[in-house]
Amino acid sequence: MSTTETSSSHAYGIGIIAVIIALGLTISWYTMFWLPEENQKVFVDEHILHPDGETIINIIEGSSSPEQQDNYIPKVVQVQLTIDNYVIWNNVDSTPHTVTPDSHDRDEITDPFSGEFGSTGVIMPGESYEFLFTDAPPNGAWVIEYHCDPHPWMVGIVEVTKSRF
Ligand SMILES: [Cu+2]
Numbered sequence: 269m270s271t272t273e274t275s276s277s278h279a280y281g282i283g284i285i286a287v288i289i290a291l292g293l294t295i296s297w298y299t300m301f302w303l304p305e306e307n308q309k310v311f312v313d314e315h316i317l318h319p320d321g322e323t324i325i326n327i328i329e330g331s332s333s334p335e336q337q338d339n340y341i342p343k344v345v346q347v348q349l350t351i352d353n354y355v356i357w358n359n360v361d362s363t364p365h366t367v368t369p370d371s372h373d374r375d376e377i378t379d380p381f382s383g384e385f386g387s388t389g390v391i392m393p394g395e396s397y398e399f400l401f402t403d404a405p406p407n408g409a410w411v412i413e414y415h416c417d418p419h420p421w422m423v424g425i426v427e428v429t430k431s432r433f
Pocket of ligand 1: 417
């Protein structure tokens with residue numbers, strides 16, 4: 269056997285080993301990282317992600333006064349998935365407010381897609397808080413009661429149901 273033949277078959281062997289190692293790394297990355305992450309993603313219907321309309325709640329002028337009964341307007345909203353499940357709280361008052369769930373039970377206030385419900389910190393005057401509700405029980409409603417942290421007499425309710433169509 270000549271020297272050239274030996275070195276070329278040697279290079280060929282290294283090439284194959286490199287391919288096998290690369291394949292092994294790819295497969296282990298795929299099974300260890302890519303697959304679990306892919307399975308974690310929640311499947312949400314396109315029409316729920318992009319509903320026909322939105323629900324607007326205004327935090328009206330004077331809401332910080334305990335004597336004023338009207339603050340979150342409307343106080344109770346019933347939203348239907350695919351129709352108006354994108355909810356926006358507009359602070360049109362001159363005082364900062366929050367949208368804070370009454371319940372501390374994470375299971376009760378967590379949407380599988382959007383995460384935990386509630387404004388982080390205050391909503392400044394002129395700003396808003398938005399939440400996309402994507403889940404509702406097969407029959408009945410997901411009822412979320414909320415309030416304003418600095419002004420606990422401000423209360424509201426969101427009821428989320430599946431669309432009847
Ligand atoms: Cu408030």
